[in-house]
Amino acid sequence: MTYMKNVSGFIGAIAATVTLITTAPDAHAEALTLTDIAGRQVTLPEMPDKIVLGEGRMMYGIAPLVDGNPFEKIVGWKDDLVLYDPDAFRKFEAAFPEDAARMINFGNPYAGDFSIEAVLEAEADLVLLDxxxxxxxxxxGLIEKLDKAGVSVVFIDFRRNSTENTVPSLLILGRLLGEEVNAMEFVDFYIGEMRRVSNVVDQIPAEERPLVVMENAPGWDPEFCCRSFGPYNYGRFVELAGGRNFGSTLSSAYSVTLSLEGIIEADPEHIIGTGANWAEAKPEVTATLLGYEADPVVNAEKIQALASRSGFADMRAVKEGNYHSIYHQFYNSPYHFIAVQQIAKWLYPDEFEDLDPQETFDRMHARFMPYENSGQFWLSASAPGN
Known part of the structure; x- marks a missing residue:
């Protein structure tokens, strides 16, 4: 049957182009057919009820779509959520302690520690991959091996081409979880919040847009400078927020390596780094520890230290109070509209005076998430002398 729903906002504008939801299966049909983000047509013999997550952080996309328990159909994952975003893991653990405890760590699907035997022993019927x-x-040969074992594979994407693939990935998850209506509602919310930025930024001439250096996880390797993004992920977030991403001027690749000398010569108006609570998995990091359990006092010290690194302290962006840090994990979640809003507010404080990304994030949690918002997800270094 044809799946149709009257939804306010921007859903109507995209519904005709998202082919994966053009025809939804009848509630009593046995098979489920969809096209995944890799362009593969996948047919599952029935709705999956035992799903393996190729990355634990896929829970970012699952949680806002499910009424009730987002772990209901999840049997296990790779433990990246536990290791690299322990604040978020503990939010899930506090809300669903028994389910968090029963998660099987299947290992890295693309390395030797991933056990197909363990997948079969768990009677999984679907593996979600990035x-x-x-x-x-x-x-x-992972796809072929799982297929021969009778386990379907579906690809989604909240990271590589995140702004292009978030909507179809959410709709795929909605189909797989039987949460199509909730998926449509979150997609409508996502598009509406992205439009709050694009409706303003689209009016700003290219020559008036500030140059931004996006630093990927400064302090992850305290002795290294600097990883950045090309026109993908946070590089794309900068562009959508009305900035010129320095990394995009150097390469069209996903990841770009910058030299300190190149940054100094470029003289960007803004420098934005990413941070998360990596200290539990990697104690030597000097990054900002942003997330649900972040301590603003600790992070204020950490960002000042990052801004004071050799070569950075004399840059215009630092001197003018435009050295910023933002939650790294927005790069791998459908919540990246929060990052776009906050970056836009940094770049154009007057134009976005009435935009409050914190209020948006709180409202998202209240409406869609199984736990309350808390912590700190962005901050700026003080200009010298302030």
Whole structure:
């Protein structure tokens, strides 16, 4: 049957182009067919009820779509959520302690520690993978092995081409979880919040847009400078927020390596780094520890230290109070509209005077998430002398 729903906002404008939801299965049909983000047509013999997550952080996309328990159909994952965003893991753990405890760590799907035998023992009927690792999954024969074992594979993407693939990925998850209506509602929310920025930024001439250096996880390796993004992920977030991403001027690749000398010569108006609570998995990090349990006092010290690194202290962005840090994990979640809003507010404080990303994030949690918002997800270094 044709799946149709009258929804206010921007859903109507995209519904005709999102082919994966054009025809939804009848509630009593046995098979479920969809096209995943890799362009593969996948047919599941029935709705999946035991799902393995190729990355634990896929819970970012699942949680806002499910009424009740987002772990209901999840049997296990790779433990990246536990290791690299322990604040978020503990939010889930506090809300669903028994489910968090029963999660099987299947290991890295693209490495030797991933056990197909464990997947079969768990009687899983679906493995969700990240499309950025499609080549690895093909090269290792993972897709073929799982297929022969009768386990379907579906690719989604909240990271590589995140702004392009978030909507179809959410709709795919909605189909797989039987939460199509909730998925449509979150998509409508997502598009509406992105439009609050694009409706303003689209009016700003290209020559008036500030140059931004996006630093990927400064302090992850305290002795290294600097990782950045090309026109993908946070690089794309900067562009959508009305900035010129320095990394995009150097390469069209996903990841770009910058030299300190190159940053100094570029003289960006803003520098934005990413941070998260990596200290539990990697105690030597000097990054800002942003997330649900972040301590603003600790992070104020950490960002000042990052801004005071050799070569950075004399940059215009630092001197003018435009050295910023933002939650790294927005890069791998459908919540990246929060990052776009906050970056836009940094770049154009007058134009976005009435935009409050914190209020948006709180409202998102209240409406869609199984736990309350808390912590700190962005901050700026004080200009010298302030």
């Amino acid at each position: 499309v950025g690792n499609l080549f690895k999954a093909e090269e290792t």
